[in-house]
Amino acid sequence: MPRTLSEVVFVDGVRTPFGKAGEKGMYAQTRADDLVIKCIREILRRQPGLPPEKVEEVAIAATTQIGDQGLTLGRVAGLLAGLPKTTPGYSIDRMCAGAMTAVTNTASSIAFGAYDIAIAGGVEHMGRHPMGEGVDPNPRIISEKLVDPSALVMGQTAENLHDRFPSITKERCDRFAVGSQDKLAKAYADGKIQPDLVPVATRHDEKGFGLATQDEPPRPGTTVEDLAQLKTSFRPHGNVTAGNAAGLNDGATACLLASEQAAEELGLPVGMRMVGYSFVGVEPEVMGIGPVPATEKALAKAGLTIEDIGLFELNEAFAVQVLAFLDHFGIDQDDERVNPWGGAIATGHPLASSGVRLMTQLSRQFAEHPEVRYGLTAMCIGIGMGGSVIWENPHHADYVGYQGTQNDEKGVA
């Protein structure tokens, strides 16, 4: 019997405000699973037309899958968020691209026809689960020189990238980082960010309960001069600083994906349509270059070229890695199509959660830019990988297919 494939749409996405990892961070005593549970709740709350039992899969990513990020998180978070027991779930790990992989996996299942509706997201509480917690690298990695030991330390891979691309200077990186802070500050001032933040009750045994309503990491007003003062943490007299890289953060994201047909039947809004995606491996020592081959492959598969892309949401794990991507494709680092609301350098990057933040923001920008037909979300991934997903704007004049309802309730404001 011939198989009919389904188009997959990104209905809606949310995230928690991102926090600074560590004792003083706002989520210091808040559980990781609770962060992602609040996101799933908000997804459901925003879609009153979606009966919870119609959600047929919950895929949640976390890099460190132990403790409150363990126990088959996708399943447990679904149950704790109030989804019916009939909704299954699972956990995903592709380091920084965990949530992105949760989206592409569930989208593929939807396209294949295995089910129609899924929730995908990610969480990383780097305060409770520092990077590398409990890892046990195989000694063959060293003995057989499979990869350089620096490949396991992300900051060192960023320094390695500077070695490979001498034209990407620290000054360029700092300038890009300041731009990221400025763009996020403006987006906040314009009220672009807040509608998709899920308020989270934070408990602290000495401070009592609080409520997280905005990101903790941003440093608006940072100047290039400020950044020049910072020490290069990964190499003496190197290039990578806390100022031109994403920090260590706590946060979670979730989004709702649906087959186009199911979205239409249930009257769900459509944020964007998935065009194609790709994950590609690169040398682990320069993992930051990963988005380049991943994007080339995704474009090729989709029959598109880089010129077709009108909006870019690139994860800013390190400024150098974004600049390597932009240089490769001949895009100016100040191009306004790139991270128009700033990026991870300003908002923070709770590893496995970040992919969905890129997508949620891209979908909102699509709504503001009906002239743009295609957009891209891409990110570099530890141990040498890149991921790239191409999306189509349903607001574009040439869009064919179900465009979604306009009555989606955004945020609480």
Added chain:
Amino acid sequence: MSTELPSHDEVVTHARVQDVQLPGRQGTFALITLDNGFDHTKPNSFGPQGLTELAGVLDTLAQRAEAEEIVGVGITGKPFIFAVGADLTGVPSVSSRDQALEIARLGHETFQKISDLSVPTFAFINGASMGGGVEIALYADYRTIASDVPAYATPECFLGLVPGWGGTYLLPHLIGVEKALTLIVANPLANNKMVNGKQAFELGVADRLLEPVTFLEDSLLFAGKVIAGEESVERTPVDTSAEAWDTVVEAARGQVDAKVGGAAPAPYRALDLVKAARTAQRADAFEAENQALADLLMTDELRAGLYSFDLVQKRAKRPAGAPDKSLARKVTKVGIVGAGLMASQMALLFARRLEVPVVLTDLDQERVDKGVKYVHDEIDKLLLKGRVSQDKSNRLKGLVSGSVTKDAFADADFVIEAVFEEMGVKKTVFAEVEEYVSAECVLATNTSSLDITEMAADLKHPERVVGFHFFNPVAIMPLLEIIRGERTDDATLATAFATGKGLKKTCILVKNSPSFVVNRLLGRFMGEAGRIADEGTPFETVEKAFAGVTPMPPFMLISLVGPAIALHNSETLHGAFPERFYVSPNLAKVVEARIPSFYGSDGKPEQQVLDLFEPAAEPVELTAEQVRERALEALADETRRMLDEGVVEAPMDIDLAMITGAGFPFWNGGVTPLLDRTGIAEKVTGKRFLPKGAASVPA
């Protein structure tokens, strides 16, 4: 503050404050978290230090509200606990009425600061909420409650107090007098019944019922909308007409009379306060509460109530004299000799609580089948009521089987007999069981009166025999008397205690002695009541004499357990102590006539019974007061003897047994505080049972 409060090691519930931005961006909101720094096993409570800290926090917030720095104030609890009321651990050291009055006023004055804030106030009831925890929320303008709140109650009347930090005034004006009295009086007197979050919401104590997963977030969302005028709150108007209000109060008074017969002051005081609340000014009502609290805090009934509460909460969990629990052996299968009603009730309990196979044996297949069927039918009832799932019901039924031969006990670890109450029969049964079971298998007897040591004497392993005495109905009565025979070893005893705990019973260690604790005391007490009636005091006078002392009048109690069993108990005790225990010839006649009860189905004394009563040759008619005094004297005498004999470790064990095994009331502390309080202990035995201040107001 003029009066210095006695100091004690208060676990201070702190008032932590954080500014939060309301999710709808309506402004800065001050969120107070009540938190004593411990997990939910040590709930938040209000002591003098905690209240003073909270008052300071509220004073600061009042200034900030005036300065328009904040748009609202909310109060919530720590995870799973909102607050469970006043810190009562300090009460025993309160020795003057002035101190008591000061505590009452401190609560009112602190909580009132919430109502006095110039911005909207909210209580977010996130967890267990009792007493003062219920009351503090009533001072806020709006309330939300989580649907998973396990317990919401004003249990003060149960302990001997009134909800006097505003409860008797604010609750009826919020939810109406009828619902308020359910919470304030009816529930506490119904074994301290509590409601859950959903039920509390339905009573009207909160404006919104919210799901626990995002309770605080949604509460703050609600607060923001209320502050912005985007959401309104509808409440059912309260009927404050004299007619409606007073009718309800008087109806409640009738119910209180039926329960406590005037013996416990607290519920009456609560009724008076609620009645006056209809027209009282708020400040006057609060002052009346202060006076009521001060009076009640200085009553022996309240002190005894707290003593009783401590017994069932703490002493019951650590049975005095029980061996180290690490000595207990695992019980993976239970055998029950006998398949009658008592045996079947035990089988159901063992299967439900321990979830191990339970085998019933009896002499013939018919009896065995009947016993097993009883258990299966009871499980079906549980299934119908939704108390167990279909799977659980299948599992429980599968656990219970029957056999006509005792080889079914071969792999049992715990075999209990519930056969005819006769030494010879029990010895034979145990000897037979011993043929099949392992050397370590515990042999327990549910005897209510027989000598454990003698029962074990001829066995190969007498050290494995232990008394395991349930009270009827087995599923409901919390008490389990565990009796150590002369040769019972520690492992057996520890296994018995572990099993009792697994059955969720209150276990008390009792020395091998005639009729143990509860039956011996009840036997002496009811024997005395019977003797008084036989001597010529009218039946009705005897029945009236014990209001507030026993859960029901003596002849009603005899009717409940069955005249034949009561007679048997008195005969057994008479055999052991002929000089003290009385066997009533009139009771024997009733048993002989096979009349099942002293009361007819209409609840009135059975004329048949009254006709059977042989009038005394020289009738002596006592007043109810005299009847009561004489019966209590007998109780004091017997209690002292039992303690001197070492039947239990301490008076507290007697009281715990009488509260949990015979339903004696909290406000008397079971037995010994009552005997001390009335002076009868000293009159009869020359000394008190408990030092002054332990379950009474200190000297």
